[in-house]
Amino acid sequence: MQTMTRRPSVPSPRLQVPGAPPGAAGAAMRLALAAAALCLVATGLLTWLAARSATTSEEHLLHLQVAQAGKVLQLAVLALAHPLFAAAESAKSSTDPKAAFEDALGAKVGPHATYVAAGLWALGPRGAHEVASLGAPTKLAASGQQRAFVRRAEQAQTLATIGLLRGRAPRLGYGAVTVGDGTNYLAYAEQALHPHRPTAVRAGSPFSDLDYALYLGRRARPSELIAASRRHLPLTGDVATITVPFGSSSITMAARARGALAGTDTAALPWAVGIFGVLLAIVAAFIVDRLVRRRLQAEWLALEIASRYGQQRTIAETLQQALLPRNVDASPLDGVQVATRYVPGVDGVDVGGDWYDVIARGDDRLLLVVGDVSGRGLEAATVMASLRYAVRAYAARGDAPEDILTSLSDLLSVEADGYFATALIIEADLAAHHGRVVSAGHLPPLLVDQHGARFLEVRTGVPIGVLRQAGYPVTSVPLDPGTTVIAYTDGLVERRGEHLDTGFERLRQAAARHGAGAPDALVSALLGELGEDGADDTAILAVRWPT
Secondary structure: OOOOOOOOOOOOOOOOOOOOOOOOOHHHHHHHHHHHHHHHHHHHHHHHHHHHHHHHHHHHHHHHHHHHHHHHHHHHHHHHHHHHHHHHHHHHOOOOOOHHHHHHHHHHHHOOOOOEEEEEEEEEEEEEEEEEEEEEOHHHHHOHHHHHHHHHHHHHOEEEEEEEEEOOEEEEEEEEOOOOOOOOEEEEEEEEOOOOOOOOOOOOOOOOEEEEEEEEEOOHHHEEEEEEEOOOOOOOOOOEEEEEEEOOOEEEEEEEOOOOOHHHHHHHHHHHHHHHHHHHHHHHHHHEEEEEEEHHHHHHHHHHHHHHHHHHHHHHHHHHHHHHOOOOEEEEEEEEEEEEEEOOOOOOOOOEEEEEEEEEEOHHHHHHEEEEOOOOHHHHHHHHHHHHHHHHHHHHOOOHHHHHHHHHHOOOHHHOOOOOOEEEEEEEOOOOOEEEEEEEEEEOOEEEEEEEEEEOOOOEEEEEEEOOOOOOOOOEOOOOOOOEEEEHHHHHOOOOOHHHHHHHHHHHHHHHHHHHHHHHHHHHHHHHHHHHOOOOOEEEEEEOOOO
């Protein structure tokens, strides 16, 4: 329901209302002043919030801009390191190191090139000796720091850097050392800096909106200044600082915004809020009303969607249960305990292709079947049902498990039908305490007995539908009295982002903890512990042989 508020009229102080109580005009005036004061307070609060928001945005954008500039500095190291390492390697692999060095680096050395001076040193047990030089004389040699820099460069795993910042011709030095057997070389180059360190900023670069100063090292020390956008330092105001690796050293960048990074509109927002406070309050009230209405509508729609989702999920579960065999838990053989479960995955409402079955073959043999059709939906469920009924038909005519899977491979083709399936068949002979296991690309069954739980090592054939007339090897396993066999589909062990071996080990440990109970209790415990987070459907079949 919308409520309209009408602004109260303030009577003129010249208007005399007959019969009005004494002080009525003053009370009205005080009420008007109180309303005006309340409006001013609200406007002031909104103005402060807008100013605070603008300041926070500016700080956030400044840190983002500085972080982006830091990445550019890190990329600059690669641009500086590559030609030096390439020149050093060329010298090491050449019979004429000097010529190879000059060919590799000559174009990059000169008064207007990347480097103003460069040199190549051969490194040996007795120290380093110069092999070649390019451009102007290096400042490193005149500084007396050459020997220490060479040792540091030999120990560095990356580009070695040194600041030669004193004097009228400050430079940055870079060195790259080869590694390996034989004579190694140090390719060294120096980059000239402006004596007063001002640096022109290109429009559109990460530095274009910033006043900045770059210092060699982890602290912003004036003596280590290597570049700046302005003469007068240090920077004042809101300054952001970042330190990034720069070869074997670091570069510290201090920066502040030259203007409003978020734009002039954001900077003017507090003034606009202050001037148009009342108007904005009305607009905000209107927006809040619309937002509340839409929120209520969205909540109603969410409840409606959840209800329909639940209905569809219930229908899918009902359809899935209708496609699975009934009364499987009532074992067809005396003394055999059977427990089965089907649990839909947490994602989606489509029916799946997981199935299980227990088929009696005479008085002392059982055929245990678990399978999984790829994909979801009605077509996958239809393929599952056709395969389940085909298994029963082939079993009824007495086919062996391996022959059943071979026959199924002729019924399904991934190229023609768009689906394939995995299946596991266990033919258990209770009298002989023996089982024959055949797998068409399915997960291995789990055997639980008094010694614990272990996976059966089963020789696996190709999934059904991949190859016609496929052959399937048979694995023979002993089935001692009191042993429980667990067959399952991938929803019990697979988790997104997790290795499958982790799921196998989790299942094995859980089965070892709960294996002493009846199959029904064991299956319930496994699903309670492992089945809650499964995104895929889960079918599980557990059978215990009589003791």
